[in-house]
Amino acid sequence: MSSSSFVTTHVLGFPRIGERRALKWAQERYWRGEIPRSALEHTASQIRSQYRNDYAAAHIDRPAAGEFSFYDHMADTALLFGQTPERFGALSNTIDALFILGRGQHSNGQNIAPLAMKKWFNSNYHYLVPELAADQPVRLDAERYLALVDEALAANPHAKPVLVGPLTFLYLSRGLDEAGRLAKADELAAAYHQLLSLLRDRGVTWVQIDEPILALDLPSAWLSAFEPTYHRLKVPGIRLLLTTYFGDINGNVSLAAQLPVDGLHIDATATADLIAVADRLPDYKVLSVGIIDGRSIWRANLATLLDRLEPVHARLGNRLWLAPSCSLLHVPVDAALETRLPTVIRDNLSYARQKLSELALLARGLNEGRSSIAAEIAAATAARAALDAAPGRHSAAVAAAVANIPHAEVQRSAPFAERAKAQQERFQLPAFPTTTIGSFPQTQEIRAARKAFKNAEISPAEYEAAMQAEIRHVIEVQERIGLDALVHGEAERNDMVEYFGEQLDGFAFTQEGWVQSYGSRCVKPPIIWGDVSRSQPMTVAWSRFAQSLSNKPVKGMLTGPVTILFWSFVRDDVPRETICYQIAEALRHEVNDLIAAGIGMIQVDEPAFREGLPLRKKDWARYLDWAVRAFKWSVKDAPIDVQIHTHMCYSEFNDIIESIAALDADVITIETTRSNMELLNAFADFAYPNAIGPGIYDIHAPQIPSSTEITPRVRLAMEKIPAERLWINPDCGLKTRTWAEVIPSLEAMVSSARELRKASA
């Protein structure tokens, strides 16, 4: 094959956290004042130099540059263009300014709130939401960015600087309405032009510009803004690669193909017909095919991917570029660090480093023919075949149980009104019943006990005694404060998903499978690799013990099927909905065992319910159908006098309120304080039929609320929800707070409830 058909490999971005979360440890030490900024910067520069070595080892032609962030790329973009809220005063583009945007600031005795956080599309990464003001001029402040680019260029002159695209930046910002944000596009584009010229002067030839909003159902005003904006970005000598990811761009292919850019990157994991896109592209443009799933931890099936790529390569020749589908930010760094997983799983993992090698192999397979990588193809195929044949991968019993779940609506045995009556007879709750979301402070001692047990330093009996002592304490405190529906406190849980995963079949746990969630926070999702089932009760002993200590109801506490699914890395050989049903079936057995043990209230938490919603509206109905059914299946056997609770937080309910109602939980507790009860409007407008506990204080802040703060919030809620269906509770679980914060806060909450009961008696 002639060199004119050689494909180019590139990468959209790499995990910033570094091996073994090096950045996190440095950030947090810097924030505590334990190390100087130079030490933090040194760690970061080592991380970057490490991944530049990885790029070089895999012969990546055009590695990403300038995309490294000390906290978040959206906040970095805000600083790059001088778009920071007035409350912080003048901020220039420094690392410390970035930390202020992310973490807030205490100045002159006042707390200045950080930028809000939101989920980055349908990923589990949270970005900082830039706040715009109409009268704030755009001001390029590029020194820090250019230094990163220079560093990358010194190592590889073909490095490709990365920028968040101007329209994605504006679309995802707040502070101005749509028209106001669009009105900034021209001025912002001019600053991008200025920056691109500076890059050109440094010898840069290609720049990656990320416009993932093209994968959304974008309002037409935004679509129309692309052409004029990108015309303003034209800089002679600079070629732009426009990237989209997390979805297909089919609806917008002609738009993207016609824009004055030199290349288009698409997410091949979400695009069925690659040839159709290739054929629409003018013949001077390159097509970057995001062939390796940038959000999956599984080793690629090289043979299948080559099947897809070869026809595109035949069409495009050297106009074909290859990359992971999105930034590798969303996968952990290096699967080689996993030493404890069973070999059959380890052999099938691919984290960021492994994905670079896979990319290089695919390029070779195209450039030199499949036979040049025959051994690697065979190894990948064999590894996968071993996994597929591993005991636990497929269980006939699980398949049969899931086949039992009907396609029709799953319902409890009686409608809400009837259940509510039976439950009231059983529990005799006062008006405005009070409760909490589940967890109580996770103290040092609790963590130490869990760790000692895990390391076999204390016996099971000693561990059980330590946990029981904690449960006893939590119950006593709640009784003393006067709460109505109690909880056992979740002391035995390190994490609400991992706890269940560890007891279910089909899960595996990594040592170094960390991905950034926000700032220095990382999560380590469990891996669902086999059919999920439950071999024994998971929570019953703790719940039974807790209930034995009180005459008040103690809620059994479970994590719901949708949340367990979305907060795990899932297998790729079975549809998500099937896995969700498997988990629901396992939870159904747990619910039934709790009921048999005398537990009368059971909470099934679903904080990830909204997050699972697909990006495109056309896909919503299907997701909501199986997500709702899975939840309902797990609780369907509950007799009418068993009260099912659920909890969701950080969710925008407007779009999905019908499905929330369809869950038919007897009580839903939600987070509402930060929006000053505005999130309740969705429930009010829809005339939500069941009981609701709007959170009446923000547990994410250390401040202790008083009842003079709480009572008006409940009154506001009473304007929206009939008092007889209103519960009173905090926004979320209390595990991140201290006892000193929790006790007076709950006392204030209970005293508000009593005050309201008196007023309405």
Ligand code: GLN
């Ligand atoms: N029951 C859990 C807790 O209280 C719920 C946590 C959550 O909503 N993320 O911690």
Ligand code: ZN
């Ligand atoms: Zn919550």
